[in-house]
Amino acid sequence: MSAVVAFLLGALVSLGTSWLLVSRLERIGDRLGLSDALLGLLAALAADAPEVTAAVTALVRGEHEVGAGVVLGSNVFNLAALLGLSAVVAGGIVLHRRVVLLTGVVAVWVAGTCLAAVLGLVAPGVALVVALAALVPYFAVLGTEGHGFTLIRLPRSWRGWLVAAVAEEEQELEGGIVRLRGTPRDAVLAGLSLLLVVGGSVTMERAASALGQSHAVPQIVVGGLALAAVTSLPNAVAAVYLAARGRGAAVLSTALNSNALNVLVGLLIPGTIVGLGGPSSHAALTGAWYAGLTVIALTFAYGDRGLRRGAGALIVAGYLVFVSTLLATVRDHSLDPGIPIAGAALVAVAVTTRLLVGPVRRSLEGGALLLPGWSVRRLWTFGVASSSLVAAVDAVSGSRVILIGLLVVGPCCALLTGRWVPTALAAGWAVGLAVLLGVPDGIWANEVHLTFLAAVSAVALATTAAAVVTDRLGA
Numbered sequence: 001m002s003a004v005v006a007f008l009l010g011a012l013v014s015l016g017t018s019w020l021l022v023s024r025l026e027r028i029g030d031r032l033g034l035s036d037a038l039l040g041l042l043a044a045l046a047a048d049a050p051e052v053t054a055a056v057t058a059l060v061r062g063e064h065e066v067g068a069g070v071v072l073g074s075n076v077f078n079l080a081a082l083l084g085l086s087a088v089v090a091g092g093i094v095l096h097r098r099v100v101l102l103t104g105v106v107a108v109w110v111a112g113t114c115l116a117a118v119l120g121l122v123a124p125g126v127a128l129v130v131a132l133a134a135l136v137p138y139f140a141v142l143g144t145e146g147h148g149f150t151l152i153r154l155p156r157s158w159r160g161w162l163v164a165a166v167a168e169e170e171q172e173l174e175g176g177i178v179r180l181r182g183t184p185r186d187a188v189l190a191g192l193s194l195l196l197v198v199g200g201s202v203t204m205e206r207a208a209s210a211l212g213q214s215h216a217v218p219q220i221v222v223g224g225l226a227l228a229a230v231t232s233l234p235n236a237v238a239a240v241y242l243a244a245r246g247r248g249a250a251v252l253s254t255a256l257n258s259n260a261l262n263v264l265v266g267l268l269i270p271g272t273i274v275g276l277g278g279p280s281s282h283a284a285l286t287g288a289w290y291a292g293l294t295v296i297a298l299t300f301a302y303g304d305r306g307l308r309r310g311a312g313a314l315i316v317a318g319y320l321v322f323v324s325t326l327l328a329t330v331r332d333h334s335l336d337p338g339i340p341i342a343g344a345a346l347v348a349v350a351v352t353t354r355l356l357v358g359p360v361r362r363s364l365e366g367g368a369l370l371l372p373g374w375s376v377r378r379l380w381t382f383g384v385a386s387s388s389l390v391a392a393v394d395a396v397s398g399s400r401v402i403l404i405g406l407l408v409v410g411p412c413c414a415l416l417t418g419r420w421v422p423t424a425l426a427a428g429w430a431v432g433l434a435v436l437l438g439v440p441d442g443i444w445a446n447e448v449h450l451t452f453l454a455a456v457s458a459v460a461l462a463t464t465a466a467a468v469v470t471d472r473l474g475a
Contacts, residue, residue, distance in 0.1 A: 006207035017196040035329060049105055049257055049451045052266035054208075059221060059270045064277030067222025068118060068456060072286040073265040074232045075111075077260040081236035081442065082255035087312025089240050094306040095252055098165035102141075104298040107256040109134040111291040114263045118287040120279035124271035131268055141166060176268030218330045220282035225323060252301065259294070282330060289322040356469035369418025369470060380422040383413030391433040399442035403435075404452040406433050411463040415470075427460030434466035 051074045058067035087093050102105040110131050117127035208222050224279055235258060266364075267276075293315065300311035368374045387410030394403040406432040414426035434456040436446040443452075 004207070016451070017193045017308075019337060022153065025066060030322070032156060037232055046117065047235050048262050050229065051262060053267040054227050054231055055223075055262075056270045057206070058209065059267075059276070061209075061275055062277075063219055063223075063274075065219035065280050065283055066223035066227070067270070068083055068280070068283045069220045069225075069286060070227045070231065070265060071262050072114070072118070072283065072290050073228025074294060075262055075290045076286065076319060076322055077228050077232045078235060078255050078259055079297055080316050081122030082239040082251045082258075082298050083307060084312040085236065085316030086239045086251045087310050088119045088316065092308045094310075095301050096165075096303060096447035097302055098161065099252065100298060102138075102162075102165040103253055103256045104302065106134050106138045106292075107260060107294055108298065110260045110263050111294045115269065115284075115287040116281050117276065118279070124268055124276050128264075128268040128272050131260075131264055135264060146433050146439060150257055168270070186280070197247045218282070220286065221330055224282070224286045224326065241350065245356065252307075256294075259290075282326065285326060285329065286322075289318075293318050293322075307341065366419075368416055368452070371416045376417045376419055376422055378428060379417045380414050383410040383422075383426045386410050386413060387426070387430045391437055394437050397441040401454070402441050402443070402448075404437050404441070404449075405455060407437075407456050408459040408463075411460050415463045418467065418470040420464060420467040420471045424464045427464050433459055440446055 013071075040252050055067045055070040057066075058070065113127045113131045116122045117124050122130070154447055208227050209219075212219070213296040233253070241252065296318065297307070297311075297315055300315075301307055305313065328405045361473075366376055368379050371379065387407045390403050390406045390409065394401065397403070409425040413421060417423065431453070434453050438449040438453075441449070443449040
């Protein structure tokens with residue numbers, strides 16, 4: 001009972017005081033003449049203080065899965081809450097493509113470096129240097145508003161692009177940052193707030209770890225789900241508040257910069273000093289979802305010049321799938337690896353479908369070339385539905401009946417359209433189902449599964465190639 005009280009008090013002090021810390025640091029930054037972009041970075045770092053402190057505390061105490069879980073889980077949560085939920089609440093967020101590209105390249109670089117460190121592919125110190133190789137120039141660009149790079153012999157078009165990108169990022173942040181000139185009193189309050197945030201976060205982390213040990217809760221659940229969500233709540237509430245009032249564009253830079261600072265200050269720097277421990281499958285799974293959702297969110301943001309409500313809903317759904325797969329793997333250590341792979345595959349299929357809605361709609365117009373009287377849409381729908389029906393029957397039958405080979409009915413039906421795009425889509429759908437059905441059939445990745453998968457893939461390639469030839473002849 002005392003651990004529960006300590007956790008609640010620590011969370012209340014840490015999260016409540018972090019708001020005061022953010023506001024005072026913004027005032028101090030304004031007094032120093034920082035740009036809106038740098039003020040946003042400073043505010044993000046201050047808002048990250050609870051999760052960073054909790055992660056560092058766990059790493060120092062040797063609880064590596066808790067420490068890594070807090071950072072990685074917070075980053076996944078940030079993507080879902082700050083970007084996905086904000087887009088759903090606001091009905092969509094309009095973004096500048098230059099901002100998406102500038103912040104996105106750095107975000108993907110840091111996420112990939114973080115994943116490499118968690119997997120044990122590189123030492124934390126090496127990962128820190130690699131991450132700084134992207135972050136230092138990025139901070140410099142924001143600090144000089146792009147003009148400082150005139151001293152470097154970059155092409156004039158590149159310098160102009162950087163200046164325009166930073167200007168657009170500042171435009172997006174306008175209204176999301178309160179500018180009030182700081183005073184010495186603000187500096188004192190910021191220092192006291194920092195002490196309270198650190199103290200509350202340490203108390204919260206220690207209480208959460210104690211509760212996890214007493215109730216046999218795995219460390220990755222304590223750090224990657226519980227602490228990650230609790231410490232990220234202030235950022236999430238602020239993002240939804242901004243989005244609901246038409247300031248949703250500010251959340252992209254906030255979310256991505258917050259995640260990058262989380263990795264830098266909360267994982268790589270302390271990991272370089274005290275180590276990250278041996279590679280953990282659960283931490284690797286969380287890191288993979290962090291990197292994957294980052295790429296997905298940026299793909300939507302760049303392709304649609306913002307985040308639409310449907311894209312936001314998919315990002316939130318991706319987080320829910322992540323939580324489900326993580327809980328499934330920690331509940332049963334002997335669980336087949338196909339479960340998390342299948343979950344990730346479902347998200348990938350949903351995202352791919354969402355990205356291809358426009359091209360698919362256009363490719364399904366008109367009549368079939370090889371079956372007069374039938375439309376392309378009707379034949380394609382019939383083919384995809386046939387493969388889906390076969391997959392459903394196979395999954396329900398379990399390991400008693402294996403029907404993977406019958407999935408080829410989908411691409412064969414789509415071939416009758418004489419169009420290569422619908423045929424390729426139906427073929428890809430059949431191959432994806434063949435991969436996933438290895439789990440309920442109890443043959444995941446063994447010789448039988450690979451044989452069936454090779455057969456379906458061969459038919460998929462053959463039908464697509466035949467459709468390409470037919471399509472060109474009929475054009």
